[in-house]
Amino acid sequence: MYKRQLLGLLNSTPVVNGAVQARLADPEAAGFWQWVHSGSGTADERRSLVQARDAHQGVVRGRRPAASPAPLLEDVTSRPYLSPAGVSWQVDAPAERRMAVEAVLAWSVLQQATPGRLRPCANPECRRFLIDRSKTDNARWCSMAVCGNRMKARRHYRRTRAAHRARSPRTIQLVGEINSTMPIPR
Numbered sequence: 001m002y003k004r005q006l007l008g009l010l011n012s013t014p015v016v017n018g019a020v021q022a023r024l025a026d027p028e029a030a031g032f033w034q035w036v037h038s039g040s041g042t043a044d045e046r047r048s049l050v051q052a053r054d055a056h057q058g059v060v061r062g063r064r065p066a067a068s069p070a071p072l073l074e075d076v077t078s079r080p081y082l083s084p085a086g087v088s089w090q091v092d093a094p095a096e097r098r099m100a101v102e103a104v105l106a107w108s109v110l111q112q113a114t115p116g117r118l119r120p121c122a123n124p125e126c127r128r129f130l131i132d133r134s135k136t137d138n139a140r141w142c143s144m145a146v147c148g149n150r151m152k153a154r155r156h157y158r159r160t161r162a163a164h165r166a167r168s169p170r171t172i173q174l175v176g177e178i179n180s181t182m183p184i185p186r
């Protein structure tokens with residue numbers, strides 16, 4: 001499983017119109033997702049994918065220990081193969097857990113190659129994740145067009161609202177009273 005597929009698995013519980021949508025809960029939709037990602041589409045495979053997704057979401061959010069996906073790796077072996085190109089490794093896993101094991105391995109590779117770059121979206125109302133590919137390692141939102149824009153608009157609203165409160169009618173009235181008692185310079 002590649003980074004994009006891992007991200008697709010992690011992002012399979014988005015918030016739509018304020019409600020969490022579990023996209024792997026519907027057997028037909030989940031079967032299609034599994035098939036598109038080279039899975040078999042079976043219910044057992046779906047259960048192991050949901051287990052992998054939930055474990056990794058918790059790990060990335062810091063709510064679960066990094067060893068949470070360990071049960072998915074039971075009975076999994078890795079064998080070396082030699083070729084003119086070098087050594088490659090073949091992972092053998094039970095068929096119903098193959099995709100979940102690939103998700104664990106993709107997460108591991110990502111953590112080793114770019115630690116901390118897989119993170120949850122900074123929008124507290126969003127349940128999506130992102131892989132930060134920026135040079136400065138400061139990407140915050142799953143989508144600048146959606147979450148980034150919303151968060152910046154909220155911050156702008158709070159700033160302008162605070163400035164408006166500072167210039168409330170009572171403040172203007174007090175300033176007007178002070179100005180009316182001061183002599184006008186000629």
